Amino acid sequence: SARSFREERRIDLRLGHRVLAIRPEAHRVEGEAGGERFELGYDRLLIATGARATRPPIPGLEELLGRGAYTLKTLEDGRALRAALAARPRRALIVGGGYIGLEASEGLRAQGLEVTIVEALPELLPFLSAGLRARALEELARAGVQVRAGTALRGLARAGSAIRAETSAGPLEAELVLVATGVRPSSELAAAAGLALGAGGAIAVDDELRTSAPDIYAAGDCADARHGVSGERVYVPLALRANRSGKLAGGNLLGGHAKAPPVMGTAVFKLHGLELARTGLSETEARAAGLDAAAVEITTGSRAHYYPGGGKLSLWLQAERGSQRLLGAAIVGPEGAAHRIDTVVAALHGRFTVDELHELDLAYAPPFGPAWSPLLTAASQLSGALRRQDAAPRAAQTLR
Amino acid sequence: SARSFREERRIDLRLGHRVLAIRPEAHRVEGEAGGERFELGYDRLLIATGARATRPPIPGLEELLGRGAYTLKTLEDGRALRAALAARPRRALIVGGGYIGLEASEGLRAQGLEVTIVEALPELLPFLSAGLRARALEELARAGVQVRAGTALRGLARAGSAIRAETSAGPLEAELVLVATGVRPSSELAAAAGLALGAGGAIAVDDELRTSAPDIYAAGDCADARHGVSGERVYVPLALRANRSGKLAGGNLLGGHAKAPPVMGTAVFKLHGLELARTGLSETEARAAGLDAAAVEITTGSRAHYYPGGGKLSLWLQAERGSQRLLGAAIVGPEGAAHRIDTVVAALHGRFTVDELHELDLAYAPPFGPAWSPLLTAASQLSGALRRQDAAPRAAQTLR
Numbered sequence: 001s002a003r004s005f006r007e008e009r010r011i012d013l014r015l016g017h018r019v020l021a022i023r024p025e026a027h028r029v030e031g032e033a034g035g036e037r038f039e040l041g042y043d044r045l046l047i048a049t050g051a052r053a054t055r056p057p058i059p060g061l062e063e064l065l066g067r068g069a070y071t072l073k074t075l076e077d078g079r080a081l082r083a084a085l086a087a088r089p090r091r092a093l094i095v096g097g098g099y100i101g102l103e104a105s106e107g108l109r110a111q112g113l114e115v116t117i118v119e120a121l122p123e124l125l126p127f128l129s130a131g132l133r134a135r136a137l138e139e140l141a142r143a144g145v146q147v148r149a150g151t152a153l154r155g156l157a158r159a160g161s162a163i164r165a166e167t168s169a170g171p172l173e174a175e176l177v178l179v180a181t182g183v184r185p186s187s188e189l190a191a192a193a194g195l196a197l198g199a200g201g202a203i204a205v206d207d208e209l210r211t212s213a214p215d216i217y218a219a220g221d222c223a224d225a226r227h228g229v230s231g232e233r234v235y236v237p238l239a240l241r242a243n244r245s246g247k248l249a250g251g252n253l254l255g256g257h258a259k260a261p262p263v264m265g266t267a268v269f270k271l272h273g274l275e276l277a278r279t280g281l282s283e284t285e286a287r288a289a290g291l292d293a294a295a296v297e298i299t300t301g302s303r304a305h306y307y308p309g310g311g312k313l314s315l316w317l318q319a320e321r322g323s324q325r326l327l328g329a330a331i332v333g334p335e336g337a338a339h340r341i342d343t344v345v346a347a348l349h350g351r352f353t354v355d356e357l358h359e360l361d362l363a364y365a366p367p368f369g370p371a372w373s374p375l376l377t378a379a380s381q382l383s384g385a386l387r388r389q390d391a392a393p394r395a396a397q398t399l400r
Numbered sequence: 401s402a403r404s405f406r407e408e409r410r411i412d413l414r415l416g417h418r419v420l421a422i423r424p425e426a427h428r429v430e431g432e433a434g435g436e437r438f439e440l441g442y443d444r445l446l447i448a449t450g451a452r453a454t455r456p457p458i459p460g461l462e463e464l465l466g467r468g469a470y471t472l473k474t475l476e477d478g479r480a481l482r483a484a485l486a487a488r489p490r491r492a493l494i495v496g497g498g499y500i501g502l503e504a505s506e507g508l509r510a511q512g513l514e515v516t517i518v519e520a521l522p523e524l525l526p527f528l529s530a531g532l533r534a535r536a537l538e539e540l541a542r543a544g545v546q547v548r549a550g551t552a553l554r555g556l557a558r559a560g561s562a563i564r565a566e567t568s569a570g571p572l573e574a575e576l577v578l579v580a581t582g583v584r585p586s587s588e589l590a591a592a593a594g595l596a597l598g599a600g601g602a603i604a605v606d607d608e609l610r611t612s613a614p615d616i617y618a619a620g621d622c623a624d625a626r627h628g629v630s631g632e633r634v635y636v637p638l639a640l641r642a643n644r645s646g647k648l649a650g651g652n653l654l655g656g657h658a659k660a661p662p663v664m665g666t667a668v669f670k671l672h673g674l675e676l677a678r679t680g681l682s683e684t685e686a687r688a689a690g691l692d693a694a695a696v697e698i699t700t701g702s703r704a705h706y707y708p709g710g711g712k713l714s715l716w717l718q719a720e721r722g723s724q725r726l727l728g729a730a731i732v733g734p735e736g737a738a739h740r741i742d743t744v745v746a747a748l749h750g751r752f753t754v755d756e757l758h759e760l761d762l763a764y765a766p767p768f769g770p771a772w773s774p775l776l777t778a779a780s781q782l783s784g785a786l787r788r789q790d791a792a793p794r795a796a797q798t799l800r
Contacts, residue, residue: 228761239771240764261759268763277763338768339739342775345760346743350750359661360745361628363668363677364640368738371639375742 022047022193024213044215044253047190047203048246051183051221051237053077056095060156061179068163069156069177072100081178085111089175092116093165095153097124099269101180105145106272108178116146116174118167123149127282129316131297132332136271143272183237185222198224200235207259209249219249228262229280229327229348230289236263264348265328268338277341280328280348283318292321294389296382300374302336304366310335313369317344317354317378324353324386329378336369343375354383422447422593424613444615444653447590447603448646451583451621451637453477456495460556461579468563469556469577472500481578485511489575492516493565495553497524499669501580505545506672508578516546516574518567523549527682529716531697532732536671543672583637585622598624600635607659609649619649628662629680629727629748630689636663664748665728668738677741680728680748683718692721694789696782700774702736704766710735713769717744717754717778724753724786729778736769743775754783 005013017038019031028041053071055061061069070081092108094101097119108115117124117140124147125133140147152168156177165172185202196212198204203211203218207226211218221237223245241263248258265285268277286293295318303310313333319326329344331337347357358379364371372380405413417438419431428441453471455461461469470481492508494501497519508515517524517540524547525533540547552568556577565572585602596612598604603611603618607626611618621637623645641663648658665685668677686693695718703710713733719726729744731737747757758779764771772780 238764240761240773240776243771261761264761266761266763268765268768270765270767275768279761279763336739338763338765339736340742342740342743342760342762342773343746345762346746346750346752349756349760350746350752352746352750356749357746360742360749361640361661361664361666361679362742362745363666363679363738364638365668365670365738367670368668368675371643373640373742376640 019189022189022195022216024193024195024216027215042215044217046249046253047211047216047218047222048220048249049186049189049222050242051185053179054181054184055179056153056181058095058153058156064156064158064163064177065179068158068175069179071179072104073183084176087175089113091162091174092176092178093118093163093172093174094178094180096180096182097121097147097149098180098182099267100182101178102140102271103269104178104180105140106143106270108176109143109145109272113176114146114174115144116148116172118151118153118165118172119147119149120152121149125276126284127278128276128330128332129283129295129297131299132276132314132316132330135312135314135332136274136276139272139274145272183221185235185237187222190216190218190222198235199233200224202235204233205260208252208257209245209260210252217249217253219245225260225263227281228264230285230291232289234263234265236265238263238267261349264345266341266345268341270338273334274332275335275337276330276332277337278328278330279341279345280326281318282328282330286318286320286327291327293318293327294321294382294386295319296378296385298374298378298381300370300377302333302369304370307366313337313340313374315340315374315378317375317382319354319382319386321386321389324355324383326352326354326357329375331374340373340375354379354386358383419589422589422595422613422616424593424595424616427615442615444617446649446653447611447616447618447622448620448649449586449589449622450642451585453579454581454584455579456553456581458495458553458556464556464558464563464577465579468558468575469579471579472504473583484576487575489513491562491574492576492578493518493563493572493574494578494580496579496581497521497547497549498580498582499667500582501578502540502671503669504578504580505540506543506670508576509543509545509672513576514546514574515544516548516572518551518553518565518572519547519549520552521549525676526684527678528676528730528732529683529695529697531699532676532714532716532730535712535714535732536674536676539672539674545672583621585635585637587622590616590618590622598635599633600624602635604633608652608657609645609660610652617649617653619645625660625663627681628664630685630691632689634663634665636665638663638667661749664745666741666745668741670738673734674732675735675737676730676732677737678728678730679741679745680726681718682728682730686718686720686727691727693718693727694721694782694786695719696778696785698774698778698781700770700777702733702769704770707766713737713740713774715740715774715778717775717782719754719782719786721786721789724755724783726752726754726757729775731774740773740775754779754786758783 002013005011017033021030053073092113094117155166162173190203196204202224220242227234266279297316299314302313311334316330318328362373402413405411417433421430453473492513494517554566562573590603596604602624605623620642627634666679697716699714702713711734716730718728762773
């Protein structure tokens with residue numbers, strides 16, 4: 001409560017206060033609370049306005065939001081969605097095949113709904129290699145989730161107890177529509193105050209989380225970040241980075257000069273019976289960053305071949321030609337993908353080469369993987385491929 | 401088969417040939433095959449004699465081996481043990497509480513046997529911190545395994561259909577005795593030829609796997625290794641290192657100069673419903689290496705607190721005072737311990753400080769852990785503790 005913040009932590013928390021304008025030169029903010037205007041001065045200001053679910057400009061969507069169509073970002077969103085499920089809808093249409101849409105497909109299938117995902121991009125999970133993406137799609141099919149990629153949603157309209165969706169691939173009907181087209185940073189207040197915006201329309205910050213205006217910091221999902229592999233500014237609205245930047249900004253507001261560590265593009269999620277994890281740059285991202293990259297894709301067992309249980313673990317590993325520096329990885333499998341990716345994260349932070357990854361004394365026991373961890377096997381194959389490629393004319397961009 | 405080795409790989413494999421002596425000066429070996437003596441010359445020689453299960457000097461053991469008492473190292477050992485289980489023994493006595501003894505306790509419990517482990521050392525799993533060791537012991541108790549640590553086995557004798565064991569804590573009876581007191585390197589041939597022995601009685605090798613004799617290399621469980629944290633020579637008879645050194649030695653025999661990467665003391669095993677993993681130095685090992693170390697021990701959820709399933713994950717993390725360099729870690733939990741340790745392995749190879757570990761952009765999703773990975777939480781706490789300790793007089797060796 002505001003009271004415990006004030007009494008126990010000596011933080012003057014003011015709920016119900018909406019800031020409407022920041023005046024950087026005056027070091028003041030203006031706003032309204034309970035119908036009254038207020039003004040406050042500051043020595044230093046932190047903008048932590050977060051992000052919100054995007055609402056794509058689909059004709060008919062606005063009228064249906066909260067009445068059959070839902071977003072999923074806030075606790076309130078979750079409650080509204082749960083209330084809608086209590087009415088026992090038979091079919092769900094998920095708009096958007098990103099993390100949230102894919103994770104939601106599992107919950108909705110578990111509730112017994114028929115689930116269709118519509119994705120405007122030509123393919124789902126563009127950050128995965130072709131082989132790993134195929135495994136994800138197989139798993140969605142196995143779980144009974146219909147996927148329509150490269151399909152534009154053109155309009156939504158009430159049709160009796162259902163909602164009718166017009167798409168570029170024909171009409172679809174569902175009782176429940178989940179709009180999961182990502183989030184956008186709540187950076188309008190900062191932009192109106194003249195602060196520079198950066199990646200993805202987020203507030204541009206430096207490593208100390210300072211914005212372009214003196215004495216104003218930004219942290220969390222409203223601010224951008226630096227990617228540790230490409231060095232570029234990126235927008236990564238994920239929990240760990242947001243949480244970490246909040247802690248850092250607090251210290252820096254009080255005079256500290258701590259630097260936010262780079263993000264590595266790490267993400268993991270559960271897709272029905274599979275774990276999907278990635279870090280670093282995807283093939284497309286490496287190309288966009290002007291890096292000359294090569295990659296390998298391997299599939300091994302998630303356990304020693306003679307140990308019962310487990311399944312196939314697929315790993316994609318990418319490195320830069322010449323320097324042999326690791327650039328990124330992705331892992332898909334029924335177990336051991338989520339935590340294995342962290343080894344690559346550490347290797348990226350350490351700017352390891354492929355050969356250095358191959359030297360790691362990784363843990364082995366039959367229930368947890370083969371004696372040569374998939375990471376070591378992939379590193380060995382990629383090292384060999386890079387050596388051959390460096391000696392040969394550079395034809396193919398990717399080795400598989 | 402020897403034939404496919406010869407025809408497909410052009411390797412002159414000679415089975416049934418026992419080398420009895422190496423003559424380094426003459427670059428020759430002598431031995432016997434099928435009752436005949438043979439001699440062979442070499443340009444370079446690789447000793448890959450492996451290790452064998454130790455047989456502690458327990459009165460009565462030799463007579464019972466293969467007839468109620470068994471070791472567990474070779475495929476033949478496994479077959480003999482399985483044959484013994486076919487006679488449906490009711491009680492098993494495991495001599496030795498190391499990896500093999502503990503892993504075997506699971507298999508024997510699964511077969512319905514009463515299982516007692518007798519360990520001569522005052523406690524099991526001396527490389528774990530006190531809190532993590534307590535969790536392992538709880539799990540053994542939960543699984544119905546009796547543990548008698550600090551108990552010396554003084555003799556074994558046939559007693560009807562059972563075997564009677566005299567111990568320092570009184571007599572025990574079992575139909576089946578498994579002797580799991582570790583392995584020793586098969587280095588006698590090398591020692592007899594005058595080659596220097598190193599850690600644990602294994603053949604001393606340098607980073608290129610050369611022994612003390614010209615043109616003789618050693619690899620696998622018969623040779624020692626270098627520890628990447630302490631820099632000391634160690635004996636680590638584990639699969640990945642043995643496998644890796646074999647590949648390296650093959651290349652170096654043919655004129656290569658590849659260096660074996662250091663071992664990091666990494667090990668993992670399944671203990672009934674728990675995963676136990678470790679890497680780097682234990683507290684005792686750090687002290688023995690003359691390092692001024694501090695450690696923290698934390699317990700978190702193996703999943704986000706609101707996500708169903710999972711359990712408690714306990715993590716112990718150790719670093720050097722002053723340099724703040726990571727020295728080692730151990731993890732115990734129902735899931736996610738085996739692969740999480742590899743992140744620390746990578747950090748040890750990269751000689752990361754505690755603060756560098758804390759900066760890692762590790763993967764997060766609710767099914768796989770809290771937003772702040774246990775590794776990050778432990779690093780944060782250890783960093784704070786090191787800073788306080790560096791400012792204060794150095795009283796306690798370990799912070800908990």
